[in-house]
Amino acid sequence: MSTSRRDFARLMGIAAVSGVLPSQGYAAQKKPADFYEVPNFGNARLLHMTDCHGQLNPVYFREPSINLGIGTAYGKAPHVVGHKFLDHFDIVPGSMEAYAFTYLNFEQAAQEYGKVGGFAHLKTLVDRLRTSYGSENTLLLDGGDTWQGSGINYKSRGMDMVRACNLLGVDMMTGHWEFTYHQQEVLHNISQFNGEFLAQNVLITEDALFDGADDYIYDEDSMRVFKPYSIREMGGSRVAIIGQAFPRVKIANPARFVPDWSFDINGEMMQELVDDLRQNQGVDAVVVLSHNGMDVDVAMAQRVTGIDAILGGHTHDGIPAPTQVKNNGHTTLVCNVGSNGKFLGVLDLDIGKGKVNGFSYRLLPVFSELLPANPEMTALIAAERAPYAGWMDEELAVADEVLYRRGNFNGTFDQVICDALRSHYDAQISLSPGFRWGTSVLQGQTITMERVLDQTATTYPETYARDMTGAELKLILEDVADNIFNPEPYLQSGGDMVRLGGLDYRCDPLAAMGSRIDEMRLDNGTVIEANKTYRVAGWATVGARSEGDDIWDVVAQHLRDQQEVKIDKLNTPLLLNVAGNPGYKA
Amino acid sequence: MMNRRSILKAVFTGGLVAGMGVLMPRVALAAWSKAAFEAASQEAAMGALYSADPSASAQVTMKAPDIAENGAVVPVSVKSSLAGVTSIAIFVANNPQPLAAQFNIPEGTMADVSCRIRMGKTSQVTAVVTTASGEFSASKEVKVTIGGCGG
Structure with missing residues (x-):
């Protein structure tokens, strides 16, 4: 169940009376003297970051205007956007928080409130929250998607982020895009990471075990490749943190990079772990550090009993108040903390003997201008960036409008990528993956190679052009749509709809698998026919490696040719059955 | 205690009977049910093997x-x-030939098998167990997708 505005207000009311929660909530705050003053509560503090996608320096990031909730997720967090979001969480329109949490008035608010995130600013905030609470009772947890997303990450194979996270003081992490380096590189990076890499749901394949993988895996009997959990003494209590990596790595990303590892949700194994921790290991609180995606987190909270909090990521939802899920008399808090370094979650727990008595939660936006940069981290970032500065600083073009990606359907930066592909390959249609990472560029700003890499820096950047039939195109759209809009969360994979250049269509997210997509047309209005063949360009192939130029070079050349970038036509579908959906910008 | 790797090795060298069917189905099978394996519908395949619906x-x-x-x-x-x-x-x-595997379980052997099957598209997968008192089943849908795009 999502905490609605009324519930939240009620919760606050009860809390104020019982003294369980300190007075908080954005409406209650008005203009605090110190935005980052967080009162201490309870005996254990969990700081939670996720999905920074390698953004070491402050960035702009526009939140989505379309984030549809289907089935039981309708109108519940995270599937609320814009004013519906503000209403849901009682956030004052036009405030700094409204800028951080929604797309509303993005252009003007970005000018006014500036960039967000950046590890040097985050470091200052983390250190302050640790010191004020007591470092020995504080953990910094990273939900993953940390080693990938920038040009530097690509060149250093994620090692820049390992070094930055060591300096930041990350205690534990789990992963997703981490697994898009080769498995040997993943193991090497983990060996250099000062914290613990946790994942209960990554298993060794039997073939690999037979070939001697028992030399490095965590446990041969459970077949777990990584340590599944870690137990810490915090404020006199025993707290277990279980890692839950992204369960669909080998479906959403190339399986060839991690051939020996198998991923799944493993809900039954999760339940066994939770039961064991509670019954046999004297644990007082169980927390899951998850990369499931928020809908899957909520479903897991409904199906696995005994978890006190799921600190989640993957779907990039910055949610100001926990969703509270009741299951068998136990309540699980589901907290998701956005992306790109924009937010830091602060969960203070009052843990008694074998149970959590109360909590206090704040999701703090990291406003770079409000937090002084930590000099040591500034120096580390400069050193990591220096070898590649010449490459990334190239000025390619000027943005004539805001360029962004995030949203269920096409974003303006994706249209630039799609247009570049079509022009490079003289293709009728282009496809670009619906990744949720990728920073924003404001109108009038220069688009550097670094910003292009923010959108494209994967370890499988090669492009292709090939002939596809209309039937094949429809199959792709249907399959990807089902990964977003299947009403069963365990059958979703996160991510947004594949972006298209040169092709429009109609989409009914509520329809059944195989019948959501119709009315596919080329830009000139010609209807796509199932048996006809079309020239299609794309990139980031998950199966075999493609042979074409790297996508960032294709986009860079297109931008150099354009000089000024304005989107003439945004290829975006006509949507059915979304009127009134709180996850849809009216 | 025997660890998993040594079990796998034991299976590979033929030391455990339970594993035979998994790794060498044709060797372990007492009879090859040609009509069932070649049937183009699940109904026909089951009809060739069983006298009643599981x-x-x-x-x-x-x-x-x-x-x-x-x-x-x-x-x-x-x-x-x-x-x-x-x-x-x-x-x-939904496979062109729905019967993917059949294991004969010799008397005194644990009824516990695993294998890998090929699936062309999303389909219901059904396991049928034969005993002296008839056929019993378990079933679930397995989704096969080209994949979405990572978050």
């Missing part, structure tokens, strides 16, 4: 992923606590 049973447990990581090799495990299991078969309803 009934769903909680004593048959099948493990298969909700979403296949690779449709070409989908891991499926079937076990049963029913007494006197003589055979275990796995059907993929």
Whole structure:
């Protein structure tokens, strides 16, 4: 169940009376003297970051205007956007928080409130929250998607982020895009990471075990490749943190990079772990550090009993108040903390003997201008960036409008990528993956190679052009749509709809698998026919490696040719059955 | 205690009977049910093997992923606590030839098999266990997808 505005207000009311929660909530705050003053509560503090996608320096990031909730997720967090979001969480329109949490008035608010995130600013905030609470009772947890997303990450194979996270003081992490380096590189990076890499749901394949993988895996009997959990003494209590990596790595990303590892949700194994921790290991609180995606987190909270909090990521939802899920008399808090370094979650727990008595939660936006940069981290970032500065600083073009990606359907930066592909390959249609990472560029700003890499820096950047039939195109759209809009969360994979250049269509997210997509047309209005063949360009192939130029070079050349970038036509579908959906910008 | 790797090695060298069917199905099979394996519908395949429709049973447990990581090799495990299991078969309803595997279980052997099956598209997967008192089944849908895009 999502905490609605009324519930939240009620919760606050009860809390104020019982003294369980300190007075908080954005409406209650008005203009605090110190935005980052967080009162201490309870005996254990969990700081939670996720999905920074390698953004070491402050960035702009526009939140989505379309984030549809289907089935039981309708109108519940995270599937609320814009004013519906503000209403849901009682956030004052036009405030700094409204800028951080929604797309509303993005252009003007970005000018006014500036960039967000950046590890040097985050470091200052983390250190302050640790010191004020007591470092020995504080953990910094990273939900993953940390080693990938920038040009530097690509060149250093994620090692820049390992070094930055060591300096930041990350205690534990789990992963997703981490697994898009080769498995040997993943193991090497983990060996250099000062914290613990946790994942209960990554298993060794039997073939690999037979070939001697028992030399490095965590446990041969459970077949777990990584340590599944870690137990810490915090404020006199025993707290277990279980890692839950992204369960669909080998479906959403190339399986060839991690051939020996198998991923799944493993809900039954999760339940066994939770039961064991509670019954046999004297644990007082169980927390899951998850990369499931928020809908899957909520479903897991409904199906696995005994978890006190799921600190989640993957779907990039910055949610100001926990969703509270009741299951068998136990309540699980589901907290998701956005992306790109924009937010830091602060969960203070009052843990008694074998149970959590109360909590206090704040999701703090990291406003770079409000937090002084930590000099040591500034120096580390400069050193990591220096070898590649010449490459990334190239000025390619000027943005004539805001360029962004995030949203269920096409974003303006994706249209630039799609247009570049079509022009490079003289293709009728282009496809670009619906990744949720990728920073924003404001109108009038220069688009550097670094910003292009923010959108494209994967370890499988090669492009292709090939002939596809209309039937094949429809199959792709249907399959990807089902990964977003299947009403069963365990059958979703996160991510947004594949972006298209040169092709429009109609989409009914509520329809059944195989019948959501119709009315596919080329830009000139010609209807796509199932048996006809079309020239299609794309990139980031998950199966075999493609042979074409790297996508960032294709986009860079297109931008150099354009000089000024304005989107003439945004290829975006006509949507059915979304009127009134709180996850849809009216 | 024997660890998993040494079990695998033992199986590979033929030391454990239970594993034979998994790794060398043709060797272990007592009889090759040609008509069933070549049937183009699940109904026809089951009709060739069984005299009556199998009934769903909680004593048959099948493990298969909700979403296949690779449709070409989908891991499926079937076990049963029913007494006197003589055979275990796995059907993929939407495959061109739905009967994917049939294991003969010799007397005194644990009814616990696993194998990898090939799936062309999303389908119901059904395990059928044969005992002296008839056929019992467990079933679930396994999704095969080209994949979405990572978050």
